[in-house]
Amino acid sequence: MFEIIKDCSPYYITFTHVGLSDYIKLLQNIANNATFVSSNNKSVSILKEIYPTYHTEEFYASSDDLEKIINKNPCSELLHLDKSAAFLTTYPGVRGPIHQDVNGLNKTNVQFRINYPVFVKDDKCITSWYEDIDLLRHSRIPIIDVSMHNPTSILSTNISPNYAVLFNTSIFHDWDNSQSDNKRTIVGMRADNNHSDMTFFDARKILFGI
Numbered sequence: 001m002f003e004i005i006k007d008c009s010p011y012y013i014t015f016t017h018v019g020l021s022d023y024i025k026l027l028q029n030i031a032n033n034a035t036f037v038s039s040n041n042k043s044v045s046i047l048k049e050i051y052p053t054y055h056t057e058e059f060y061a062s063s064d065d066l067e068k069i070i071n072k073n074p075c076s077e078l079l080h081l082d083k084s085a086a087f088l089t090t091y092p093g094v095r096g097p098i099h100q101d102v103n104g105l106n107k108t109n110v111q112f113r114i115n116y117p118v119f120v121k122d123d124k125c126i127t128s129w130y131e132d133i134d135l136l137r138h139s140r141i142p143i144i145d146v147s148m149h150n151p152t153s154i155l156s157t158n159i160s161p162n163y164a165v166l167f168n169t170s171i172f173h174d175w176d177n178s179q180s181d182n183k184r185t186i187v188g189m190r191a192d193n194n195h196s197d198m199t200f201f202d203a204r205k206i207l208f209g210i
């Protein structure tokens with residue numbers, strides 16, 4: 001059912017599955033009919049306070065659309081994906097801060113996400129993973145303050161318009177769209193609150209048997 005395209009564990013695995021291109025079209029249809037708004041996510045507000053140039057927009061799907069997104073996703077039952085999904089658009093010229101994903105409710109790390117490309121028009125938006133540099137963490141949110149130190153990335157890639165990604169969001173990471181003239185939209189799904197301790201490796205085992 002799930003076929004690995006590239007395994008860069010423990011950072012990410014790109015993969016495909018039956019019906020993937022139709023699923024991406026469904027996501028595009030939903031996004032095309034939606035209005036993207038500034039995020040109401042608390043972590044994002046703090047980021048905008050720290051980095052005023054951080055220009056992203058999020059779109060939270062309606063419950064009907066969410067139903068379709070979750071029900072038609074072959075990973076959702078296996079990985080207990082949460083019945084919410086946020087579409088995130090990053091503007092040209094924007095670099096996101098180096099961060100870990102945090103579950104707003106219980107403040108634990110989001111261990112992994114299943115990310116899908118929605119509108120990815122070029123290969124210039126670079127996603128990177130970094131070592132954890134404790135001293136440089138920001139006190140209010142798990143981000144590395146690059147104004148104090150610009151760490152070298154361990155690994156970089158760009159999200160392909162054609163594949164899904166199992167993404168390790170518990171390792172510090174960022175994305176850099178500063179060299180692109182295009183907006184980039186992706187959607188990310190995480191495990192629900194009853195399964196928030198499921199790790200990247202648990203998800204890898206379930207989807208790919210390795």
Ligand SMILES: [Fe+2]
Binds near residue numbers: 099100101169173
């Ligand atoms: Fe993230």
